[in-house]
Amino acid sequence: MSMGLVGLAGAPAAKGRETEPMKLTPWILLIILLVATPAAWAAEGPVVAMGRAAVAGNELKARDLAVEDALRQAVGQSAAKLLDPATLRAGLQVLDQKVLAKAKQYVGSFTLEASSISDGQMLVLVSANVDARALEQALALAGIRVPTGNLGRVLVLVAEENAPGRPPVFWWSGYGQDDCAPRVVAKTLKAMGLELADCAPLRQGLPPELKALEITDEQALQLARLAGADIVLRGAARTYPLVSRPGQAETPLLDVQAIEAASGRVLAKQSAPGPKFSQTPGVEGAEQNDAALAQAVRDLVAQVVVARPMSAQDQGVLEIELSGVGSLGQLMRFEQVVSSLTSMVDSLRRQSLGGGKAVYRVEARVSASRLADEILVQNYGGFLVNVLEVAPGRLRLALLANH
Structure with a gap:
């Protein structure tokens, strides 16, 4: 990372933990942000963002609020990469209300790189690992991105x-x-x-x-x-x-x-x-x-x-292999959601279960790719569903924790 952000503030934190931030003046904080951000954007990896919040007599609370603001900025930057400018402008209000309002859900881990107080404002610099797949699902669920996987x-x-x-x-x-x-x-x-x-x-x-x-x-x-x-x-x-x-x-x-x-x-x-x-x-x-x-x-x-109409070749029996199953509750929720897609699914039958995996036989009215698009954008509550592979007559899916 440019200027060695890890070297400045310590090794990246493990998920759910923060490094002790370095105390920096606002100008140095801004310079680090400007220099580090292009390097972070140039490759897959953490997104660097700055957040702020009023101190109002409580520095710890202000720091927490500033971190939340920075994570929101980081997720916003990642969303901007996934959308072309016109789509972003047209969906700005929806993005703010339905996606950025839950920004922490799309951050796998983050490191608090630095913090400083200026004019009654707590300023923080955060390096965040944004879950791009979860963010893509959220954008689709919010209607900002049109699912096009079945168009070929x-x-x-x-x-x-x-x-x-x-x-x-x-x-x-x-x-x-x-x-x-x-x-x-x-x-x-x-x-x-x-x-x-x-x-x-x-x-x-x-x-x-x-x-x-x-x-x-x-x-x-x-x-x-x-x-x-x-x-x-x-x-x-x-x-x-x-x-x-x-x-x-x-x-x-x-x-x-x-x-x-x-x-x-x-x-x-x-x-x-x-x-x-x-x-x-x-x-x-x-x-x-x-x-x-x-x-x-x-x-x-x-x-x-x-x-686009459903053709005869789009319909038939599909096999769904689901991995990452951590509990019976997750399994039942997944089955409930997929079975509710009555315009696409006639029946869903579990064929086997064990070792965190389940295999289903699905009588579908649509192609595997079209069903995958719909499964991807559903709301499962405490977890997300990732599409690993789409093939004729077969889907490989994985459950992911929704943090």
Whole structure:
């Protein structure tokens, strides 16, 4: 860690314990925070955060409250890494009320690195190990992240209109476009957990009829099958801010439809107008345009998640292997929650139990991946459920303590 935080304040504490903090002036505390934070963010590991609380005559209580504030900041930093900026802005209030209010639940352990009093405020520097999996579950449960695990691979056939008056660019033309999707579109889809099909192998040897901007649905499905994609997004995105002129036709910000590759069914359509400007905007206008485009993409994906039908191959008998079972109460709670998913589960039968593991036979109406998405975001009270493996007809799950 930068500047040797462990060396400054002692070895990291074991879970549930704190090291004796070093007494530092507020300025030194701030310098350590600024220097240490980039190193902590650059790799998997502790998140460094600063917290504060009014002393009000009780230093011990103030320190505890300041630590809680720092843990809240640490969890907030970790949540910001899991969400793209537009999603974070749109879900800020929900994040604060439903996730950050319970920040300690998502911290596996922490070390109090330093503390100081300044102007009646207790300042602390904390290094926290945030449980990313538990945090992801909480974000999904709060509705901030859309569960997309059942959507499979996505082929993006979205032409980019990057400047007024210029013809769109698109990768399947075979030239002039190296990326497989417009930057904001690709970034948003990846942030939502979607796997994008690699378009590079498809560029070579495409027949002339598949290199046109306006290809048919059948041709789009042909490309999707070649890419091994489950869903194809077809349409156009405008990536530049629109200056509105009287009598001028307005180009949509996003005009895309989502098609299921196996059936050819149109799952969703999205046509978003986007922000308008009376004169050429600066950097702020471009950022507003990007944010609106990202939100339009998220809205499209949310429609797809709701609309994608269950196929015959999605249904059948699944085996669930559950490990980490510490008590009969945990087991009964897990069975109660999964059995309550009546729109997805017809029956749940325990086949074996022993050594902290249980094996179930499940008659499901959905695929293993779709059931895993739903199991992941349920509220189990005193524990969490982690998805270790998803395979056709099989799930491996593990119970985790909810601290």
